[in-house]
Amino acid sequence: KAKVSYEGITRVETFPFPEAALREAVINAIVHKEYSSGIPIQIKVFENKIRIWNDGQLPNDWSLNNLYLAHPSKPNNPDVANAFFRAGMIESWGRGIDKIIAQCTFAGLPQPIFDTSFGGLQIEFASIKEEKVREKTSEKMREKMREKMREKTSDKILILMKDNPEITIKAL
Secondary structure (H helix, E strand, O other), X not given: OOEEEEEOOEEEEEOOOOHHHHHHHHHHHHHHOOHHHOOOOEEEEOOOEEEEEEOOOOOOXXXXXXXXXXXXXXXXOHHHHHHHHHOOOOOOOOOHHHHHHHHHHHOOOOOOEEXXXXXXXXXXXXXXXHHHHHHHHHHHHHHHHHHHHHHHHHHXXXXXXXXXXXXXXXXX
């Protein structure tokens, strides 16, 4: 859904995510897709986020961290990549991720999240509202972990005190 405003009598549509970043993410998905699998590129649109997934793998010796560094392009489909390059849809090789992040940052949005845990590459664009939901969820998870740690610690203390009623605080 686009936000509609007007500049004079001209209608202006402002989309929740930068069009250039989404365009780059879709082109990356097409160029880096593993076509032999027959699995389609999947785009899921939610109210506060968009996910784009394809089953193309990172090169064997790469991790997600490599995407954030200056890196060469190693498309799974060099002929498809070359066609996009010749058509002017790819301006330079190995800069797509930088462009996506820069566009989101310029728009005041959180950096997209890249994930390889689903047997391909997923990119999730999130709105500010979604980012706040993530932060709340993360805080709840951290609080649960702290609570578990406290429970475990208190159980250990009780066991130690039961085994040795003379134990000191320093020893505990």
